[in-house]
Amino acid sequence: MAYQFVLPDIGEGVVEAEVLKWFVREGDAVVEDQPLVEVMTDKATVTIPSPKRGRVTRLLWKEGDVAKVHHALLEMEVEGEGVAATGATEAQSLAQEARAAVTAALPGGDGDDDAPAQERRKVLATPAVRALAREIGVELASVRGTGPGGRVTKADLGVHARNGKAGAPGAASSGSVEIVPVRGLRRRIAEKMARSKRTAAHFTFVEEADVSELVRAKERMARAASEEGVKLTFLPFVVKAAVFALRRFPYLNASFDEEKGEIHLKRFYDVGIATATEDGLSVPVLRRASERSILEVAREIERLAADARAGKLRPEDVGGSTFTVTSLGALGGLFATPVINYPEVAILGVHRIRPTPVVRDGQVVVRDVMHVSLTSDHRVVDGDQAAAFVYDVIRHLEDPSLLLLRMA
Numbered sequence: 001m002a003y004q005f006v007l008p009d010i011g012e013g014v015v016e017a018e019v020l021k022w023f024v025r026e027g028d029a030v031v032e033d034q035p036l037v038e039v040m041t042d043k044a045t046v047t048i049p050s051p052k053r054g055r056v057t058r059l060l061w062k063e064g065d066v067a068k069v070h071h072a073l074l075e076m077e078v079e080g081e082g083v084a085a086t087g088a089t090e091a092q093s094l095a096q097e098a099r100a101a102v103t104a105a106l107p108g109g110d111g112d113d114d115a116p117a118q119e120r121r122k123v124l125a126t127p128a129v130r131a132l133a134r135e136i137g138v139e140l141a142s143v144r145g146t147g148p149g150g151r152v153t154k155a156d157l158g159v160h161a162r163n164g165k166a167g168a169p170g171a172a173s174s175g176s177v178e179i180v181p182v183r184g185l186r187r188r189i190a191e192k193m194a195r196s197k198r199t200a201a202h203f204t205f206v207e208e209a210d211v212s213e214l215v216r217a218k219e220r221m222a223r224a225a226s227e228e229g230v231k232l233t234f235l236p237f238v239v240k241a242a243v244f245a246l247r248r249f250p251y252l253n254a255s256f257d258e259e260k261g262e263i264h265l266k267r268f269y270d271v272g273i274a275t276a277t278e279d280g281l282s283v284p285v286l287r288r289a290s291e292r293s294i295l296e297v298a299r300e301i302e303r304l305a306a307d308a309r310a311g312k313l314r315p316e317d318v319g320g321s322t323f324t325v326t327s328l329g330a331l332g333g334l335f336a337t338p339v340i341n342y343p344e345v346a347i348l349g350v351h352r353i354r355p356t357p358v359v360r361d362g363q364v365v366v367r368d369v370m371h372v373s374l375t376s377d378h379r380v381v382d383g384d385q386a387a388a389f390v391y392d393v394i395r396h397l398e399d400p401s402l403l404l405l406r407m408a
Contacts, residue, residue, distance in 0.1 A: 003052060003078040007039070007067050014041045016068050019061045020184050023047075028056045030076070037073060040184055045311065054078035062147060064183045124151035132157055136177050154179045185279040196342040199258065201378035204337040205386045209394040211353060212368040217400040225295055235273070235327055236297040238350050240403050241396035242325060243269045243290045249389045252346040253322050256380050263345075263380055272321035272341055273301055275308045282308040283341055285321045293407060328352070335371040345380045348393065349373040372397075 007017060017039035024036055033049045040046075054076040061067050123140040125133070129152055133140050136157065143160045145152040158179030182190060196202075211234075218234060225232035246253040250265045257264060269290040272283040284304035289297065307313045324341040327350045338349045349372070356369035372394055376386045396402050 001078060002057070003054060003076045004072040005036070005051065005074050005076060006071055007069050007073050008048070009069055014069060016066050017041045017046075018066050018184065018187060019063050019073075020045065021063060022059060024056050024059075024074075026056055026059055030054060030056060039067070040188070045184075045313075046315075048073075050076075052076065052078050064153075064181050065147075125153075129154055129157065132179075136161060154181055185277070185282065189280045192342055193339050196340050199342065200256075200340050200345070202337070202340060202375055203378045203383070203386070204373055204375045205383070205390055206335045206371055206373045207387075207390050207394060209370050209372050209397050210358065210367045211370050211397050214397050214400045215353065215368045221294070225298060228295060228299075230295060230299045231302060232295075232298050233301075234350070234353070235301055235325070236294045237397065237400060237403060238327065238348070238393075239271055239273075239286065239289055239297050239301075239325055240294055240407075241393045242271065242323065242348055244396055244403070244406055245389050245392040246323060247290075248392055249385055251381055251385060252376065252389055254345050254380060255322075255343040256345055256377060257343075266322040268322065270320060270322050272324035272344075273304060274324060274326035274338075274341075275305050277309045277311075279311075282313070282318075283321065283324060284308050284313055284317045285319065287316075294403065324348070325350070335373045337373065338375050340375055340377055345377040346386075346389075347375050349375070370397075 018041075019037060020040050021038040022036075023034075023038070024030055030036065030050045031053050032051065035047050036050050038045060038047045056074055057077050058075040060072050060074055067073060124145060124147070125140055130140065132154060133143075133152075138157055138160060140152055143152050143156050146156055147153045158177070161177050161179075214234065214237060218232060218237065222232040246269060250267075251263070253266045253269065255264045255266070256262075269288070271286045271289045273286055275282045275284060284307070286292075286297065286300055286304065292300065304313070304317060307317065321341065321344065323344060324338075324347045326338050326347060328336065333351060335351050336349055338347045340347050351371045351373070353368050353370045355366050357364050358367050358369065359365075360367070372390055374386050374390050
C-alpha cells in the first residue's frame with residue numbers, strides 16, 4: 001500500500017531543511033535504514049534513512065528545494081500497510097505553498113485579450129530567475145519548467161540557453177552563460193550574510209599589533225605541541241586573547257533580540273572559527289573556550305577545521321556561537337572588514353604577520369606586525385568600547401606571558 005515518508009524533527013528549533021542530495025530514484029527498491037536523502041538545516045547536514053522496506057514511487061522535492069518538517073518528502077509502496085492519513089494532506093499543503101510563493105503573471109499578460117496565449121499564461125518562477133531571464137534575454141513563457149508545479153528554475157534557463165534558444169535583444173556580447181544553482185552551504189552563507197547586513201549597523205575599527213614576542217613564543221611552544229600530535233598556529237593565542245578581552249567587555253559577547261528590544265549578554269564563551277571549505281565559509285564552534293588551555297584550543301580548532309572541510313561536522317559543532325574569529329592567514333592582506341556572524345554583535349579579524357619597519361625608542365627597527373580588525377554592531381557596541389576591546393586583545397598578543405598568567 002502507499003506510504004508517505006515525512007521530514008522528521010532533526011534538531012531543536014529546526015522547521016525546514018534544504019534537500020541536498022537524493023540517494024534513491026523513483027522505482028528503486030529500498031530496505032529499512034537505507035539512506036534516502038541528505039538535507040541541510042541551519043545547524044547541520046543530516047542523512048535520513050528509510051524507516052521501512054518498500055519501493056519508491058514518487059520523490060516530492062527536487063535537489064535544492066526547501067522542505068518543511070512534518071511534511072512529506074517521498075511516497076513509497078509498502079506491503080501490508082495503508083495510506084498515511086496525514087501524509088497526502090501535508091504534501092498537498094506544502095506544494096500549494098510553494099506554488100503560491102513563486103506564481104506571478106508575465107508583464108503585458110494581465111487581461112490583454114490581444115496578447116498571444118503563451119504570453120497570457122502565468123509562469124511560475126522566483127524573482128531571481130526572472131531577473132536572470134531578463135539579463136540573458138529569455139522569455140520565461142518559452143522555457144520548460146522542471147520545478148514543483150512546472151516552476152522555471154535557473155537550471156532550466158541554462159538548458160534553454162545551451163540549446164541555442166536564448167535571444168539577447170540589444171546585447172552586443174556573445175557567449176555562453178553558466179548557471180550555478182545556489183544550494184547547500186552557499187545558500188546558508190548568502191542568507192546569513194544578507195540578513196546580517198540588513199539588520200546590524202556595521203562599523204570596523206583597525207589597529208596594528210607588534211607580535212614579535214608572540215612569534216618567538218609560538219615557535220618555542222610549537223615543538224612541544226608537535227610532540228603532543230598538535231600543529232600549533234597563531235589562532236589559539238588569538239582566541240584566548242579575545243576571551244580575556246570579552247570578560248572585560250561583555251557587550252561584545254552578546255546577541256541583539258530586535259523583536260523584544262533586548263541585548264542578551266552571554267556569560268559563556270563559545271567562539272565561532274571561520275573556516276574556508278570547498279563549498280564556502282563554514283563557522284564551526286569552539287565550545288567552552290575560556291576553560292581550555294592553548295594546547296587544548298589548538299587541538300580542537302584542528303579537529304573542527306578538518307571536519308568542516310570533510311563535511312563531517314556534528315550538530316553540536318555548529319550554531320550557538322557567542323563571538324566569532326576569522327583569520328585570513330597568509331592571504332590576510334593589509335586588513336579586511338568582516339561581516340558579523342548573525343545574531344552576534346561583533347567579529348574579530350586577524351591578518352598576515354609582516355616584517356615591518358617601526359620606530360622604537362627613536363630608532364627604526366624591523367618588527368613582526370599584524371593588523372587586527374573588529375567589526376561591531378553599532379546599535380549595541382559604542383566606538384570607544386570597540387577600540388578598548390581591540391587594544392586589550394593586542395595587549396595580550398604583544399605580551400603572550402599575560403595569556404599564561406591569566407590562563408583559566
